[in-house]
Every structure is written in C-alpha cells, then in structure tokens.
Amino acid sequence: MNQYPCSTCGANVEFAPGTTVLKCPYCSAETPLVPTGARVREHSYAQFAGLRRVPVAELAAYTFTCRGCGAVTQSDKVSDRCQFCDAPLVADTTAGDMVAPEAVLPFSVDRPTVREALRAWAASRWFAPNSLRTVTEAESAHSTYLPHWTYDARTRSHYTGQRGEHYWDTETYTDNGETRTRQVRKTRWHSASGTVARDFDDVLIAGTGRVAPKHLSKLEPWPLPQAQPYRPEFLAGHETLRYEVEPEAGLETAKTRMATVIDRDCRDDIGGDEQRVSSVRTSYIDVTFKLMLLPVWLACYLHAGKTYQVMINGRTGAVAGERPYSAAKIAALSLAVAALIAAIVVAVMLSRQ
Structure with missing residues (x-):
C-alpha cells in the first residue's frame, strides 16, 4: 500500500489535477513528481494468454492499513480513502494476480473547472427541471480513474462478395392507353474477392461496467498520446x-x-456503385495490449426519487450524462405553440375578409 506524507506537516498529500506535484490539502506544501524515465509499454497478448491466472471475479479485495489512524479496511478499488480519517490510500498493483496498470492519463481538470463545465451543461439542457441546477455543485463530484484496455494489431482480411455497377435501361409502359418509355436504373452484379490489410492502434475498450457505456463513449476522444507511465502517485x-x-x-x-x-x-476495395460482402476471414498479427487508467469526474443528483449520473472528462472537460425532463415546461411550450398556431390561423382568416 502507498501513502505519501507531507514533508512539512506530515499529513498525506494528494495529486493536484493539472500539475506535476503532490499537494498537501492542509498546509498546501507541494512535492514535485520527479520523472522516472519509464516508458509506456505494450504487452504481447500471445504471451499473456499462456499464463495461468485467477479470474478477477474470484480475487480478494485489497487490504489497506492506514498509516495515519491505523485503521485496517478492505476495498475492491485500486485507490480510495480511509473510511475513518479520509486519508488517501493507493494499493500496490505489482503483487497479486491482477493485470497491473501500464499507463495513466492524469487529471488536468480541477474542481473549479468541473463546476463551470457542469453549469454550462445544465444551462444547455432544454426542458430540464429547475432541480438540475443542483448538479452544478461540484463539491458533490468525485474524481475517479476508470480502467480501460487498449489493443494494437496488424490485420490481413480475405473477403468475398459482389460489386454492383449501375446502368440505365429503357422501359416501356402504358399510361391511359398511351405507350410511353422511361429510364430505369438497374444494377449488374459481379463476383469480387481480395485481401485488405490495416494496422490498429489503441482500440479503446472500457474495463468496467459501473458507468453507463452510452455516456462514457460521449466523453471521447481521449488524448491517449498524453498518457504517462503508471505511477501510484497519480x-x-x-x-x-x-x-x-x-x-x-x-x-x-x-x-x-x-x-x-x-x-x-x-x-x-470492391469498388463499383454498390457492394455486397459475403464473408471476411481476418488474421490478427502481433496483438498487444495494456491496461490504462482514464480520468473522469462523477456527479450524481436526485430528482423525483431517481438518481441521475453525469460524467466529466478529466482531461478535456467534456460533459455527458442523464437528465430528467420537466413535464410542466413541455406542457407550457405545447400551449405556447398551440396559441401561436391559433393566432396565425386567425390572422390569415382576417386577411381574407
């Protein structure tokens, strides 16, 4: 387990978003993070697949012993806070059967920026109830690193299919007893086959299902090239x-x-005007992967007995999430539209008199 005491007052320091320092929440003393010279590495999936592992569902929780108050707690989170004194705790990921994180995209969006992003998001939600304004209280948001897998691969794919080429044909038809002609577009199909190749880099897959995928995907794109080699201080x-x-x-x-x-x-590759792909056989070569941690601010609010979740990209400030709808506002708009239509109808009728 990792904890980082402040050199000035002895309290536990925390990583400050948007910086390269650990900052004490009490005396504001800063401890710079000295570069380690490490590099982000990709790992061979073939070698990994040959290892014996325990399924993650069968792994025990991490045990944390707080050096501040001495409390011993367990958690399935890689980093958390002491339940008794709120001190930050970080697990040792080098031991055990879990795949260790290889990279981390550190937080750069701080709490004041989160507050402004939430206010802008809430203000842009048409027909939302006034209670949505409570989500702008960024103090209720908490910063969370979400695990993601990235995959690289070289691929070669052999396909079979058909290429469609359009042509125009003259068609004769009868209309009211008269013979007429018209041009009709038709498609001539030809067999096609071939091989295509493509290299994939950092195909990103969420490693957790605890957040809504449809909202998490809206936080993309992530600046993955800015990722740093994993270090627990982050x-x-x-x-x-x-x-x-x-x-x-x-x-x-x-x-x-x-x-x-x-x-x-x-x-x-098939070309033509239309294509049909019947079969594709793909070979995956030099597949590599890594575990990466991405920063997300999570905020929740309660409306009509239901909890809604909002997420903020911890690097770009992009916001995505759930929102309720105000029946009163929608009804008011419907009445206003109906009144406007009625006024237009009356104006038109009067203009014809």
Missing part, C-alpha cells in the same frame, strides 16, 4: 476502480470494432 487522493472486464473479453469487443472498419475497407 492516484493519490482520487478513486480508482479496478477492472472487472477480463482482457480476453475486451479483445473480443475490440475485434468487433475492428471488424466494422475492416468491412469498410473491403467495400472500398
């Missing part, structure tokens, strides 16, 4: 979920996404 003071999606399952999802791109490549 996690201090921030929650970090451990992955529950196994890397094998993540790879299958990645292949599904690759297949969509490969299908477009096959159609481009």
